[in-house]
Amino acid sequence: MNELKVMSYELRQNVLDMIISGKGGHIGGDMSVMDVLVTLYFKVMNVSPDNIYDPDRDRFVLSKGHSVEALYAVLAKKGFFPIKQVISEFSHFGSKFIGHPNNKLPGIEMNSGSLGHGLPVAVGMALASRMDGRLYRTYVVLGDGELAEGSVWEGAMAASHYKLDNLCAVVDRNRLQISGSTEDVMHHDDLEARFTAFGWHVIQVNGHDYDALFAAFDEAKATKGQPTVLIANTIKGYGSPVMENKAGWHHHLPNEAEYQQITADLAARKEAALHE
């Protein structure tokens, strides 16, 4: 049994409940990025409610800020705030739990929402780590549609220029964005070559395979003299055939029948994971 995989389906259910409560959210990307976030927070990073001010904690930036529901579910599971509160308040009038990350909440380092900001911010964090002689690492998760933002590549250039081997980026490569296939909107099929050309170490990984993700993050940590990017190949809407690989589910609000079906599908996958 893979406990993290089991947990990921529970957290996906939290995301679904949040989005129903808030009457909106970016469900497709939440589901695709969930296993990456679970891996980072429960296996890779030294981040917990006990060390939120520790200068040696690892730093995390969710550059694809619209997947905040997945981050809330993971942070709640880590104990930063109660999941019941998130579900009942998400996107409600006056709520702290808004539709993009906000660092007024414990556990969130930087506000995001405007795409293309996270990687250069993470470069600054990684530079600070080096300047201060600290050992913490900086992680940033980007969407694949986001890679059309030019500022991503400004950051990519700086990261390799400064040989930031304490920086690890992850691209949630779910191949869909709001208007359709990423390849139709603005192609990224040569992503590995692009990052390589920018001086990065590139790792292709199945973004839903925990053993593969563990190995990839280990490899990133062991890579010296250059930053590493994981191209996490994922399925948008992962968790239920109702929403998997459907561009319309970028921010679709499930109806009652869809809610019930997704809930049943998530429960079935969790059950299967329990017996793996």
Added chain:
Amino acid sequence: MNKIPNRQAICETLMAHAEADKDIVALCSDSRGSASMTPFFNAFPEQSVEVGIAEQDLVSIAAGLAACGKKPFAFSPASFISTRSYEQCKVDVAYSNTNVKLIGISGGVSYGALGMSHHSAQDIAAMSAIPNMRVYLPSDRHQTKKLVEALLEDRQGAYIRVGRNPVEDVYSEDNCPFEMNRATVVREGDDVLLVACGEMVRPAVDAAALLEAEGVHATVLDMYCVKPLDTETLLKYAEKVKAVVTVEEHAPTGGLGSMVAQAVGEHCPKKVKCLSLPDAPVITGTSQEVFDYYGLNAAGIAKAAKELL
């Protein structure tokens, strides 16, 4: 004639503190020469970051450094840092509440004949409209030093605009009254109030002297703190006079004049004349030629004041 531009005063002040405070970091976007920051980069290479010609990156990287406890000063021409990086200033600095000091160098029409691409006549309006962003335009090298020293003590983001050329001193080394976020009263008079910021303060002071020679008594406020605007001092003096003249190296909309007129109109309605650059690409010329053409000089300010009285 003073030979030290305000940008150089920033560099000198940071260098005076960087040895003792290793958290001070300077960032440039291939702009260290323009920013007068080459001496800092040479003296403190471990506290310097070059990002190349990438102003968005400049601001985001600075925000990341600040989020980890550093005290970054990010330098780039005001025209670029204020609008090319506007979203980074909004989200990564103001909204995320990171302690980034954004230094807009060669502000206003400093670049003269290089044209509108290099002019920053929108920066006060743009930056002031962002919640949690402060906007400062120091008037001379002495005030610039005091301002930078104050900024080193706080932990909040700010935008600071300075010009490219040396400006005549308004103050002296021994006599530079400064209180953070409070306008400096340069002189007092009960007929007209001249409110200026940045490098328009000196011509406003000279205008007051011209007016005095004609028997018109002017108060001059150095409103280096455009945001938060010191409305208390502004209204205290506005109440005493017959009219108010504002002077700024900025577009006519959304800058110092707009803010002063808003405050005066709300609390003690008076005639307000706002002197500024036009809502158009400015005429080709050196910055002084441009100022003279649009009446942003002592004679022009004095003339505008007399017309109101």
